[in-house]
Amino acid sequence: xxxxxxxxxxxxxxxxxxxxxxxxxxxxxxxxxxxxxxxxxxxxxxxxxxxxxxxxxxxxxxxxxxxxxxxxxxxxxxxxxxxxxxxxxxxxxxxxxxxxxxxxxxxxxxxxxxxxxxxxxxxxxxxxxxxxxxxxxxx
Numbered sequence: 001x002x003x004x005x006x007x008x009x010x011x012x013x014x015x016x017x018x019x020x021x022x023x024x025x026x027x028x029x030x031x032x033x034x035x036x037x038x039x040x041x042x043x044x045x046x047x048x049x050x051x052x053x054x055x056x057x058x059x060x061x062x063x064x065x066x067x068x069x070x071x072x073x074x075x076x077x078x079x080x081x082x083x084x085x086x087x088x089x090x091x092x093x094x095x096x097x098x099x100x101x102x103x104x105x106x107x108x109x110x111x112x113x114x115x116x117x118x119x120x121x122x123x124x125x126x127x128x129x130x131x132x133x134x135x136x137x138x139x
Contacts, residue, residue: 006090013083020086033082044071
């Protein structure tokens with residue numbers, strides 16, 4: 001299930017950077033990548049010409065002819081980096097990404113995120129947890 005989530009996050013980020021991070025509920029990074037994408041588009045691309053295009057093929061032609069290679073690279077880099085970052089964070093790399101490292105409460109042995117003590121599974125990665133009494137008896 002984690003790989004499906006990672007592929008969905010990467011695919012959404014290719015469609016619109018920041019959408020994949022929103023899927024995995026990493027709101028700060030979602031706003032960062034969406035903001036970078038929009039600012040790059042506003043400052044470096046001929047939006048007037050693109051909005052006047054009647055079809056996707058016309059817009060593609062305008063994009064290729066009126067935009068420098070450097071500007072095209074910048075937009076592609078933001079899209080690629082957002083897709084890779086959202087996919088890696090969806091599978092949990094770096095370990096405990098998005099979790100609060102300073103919390104003293106219990107954490108999931110699988111994903112490392114904070115646990116809710118009232119339920120017997122991790123609500124982040126759905127790993128089933130053993131009750132305290134079974135863990136003590138096993139030792």
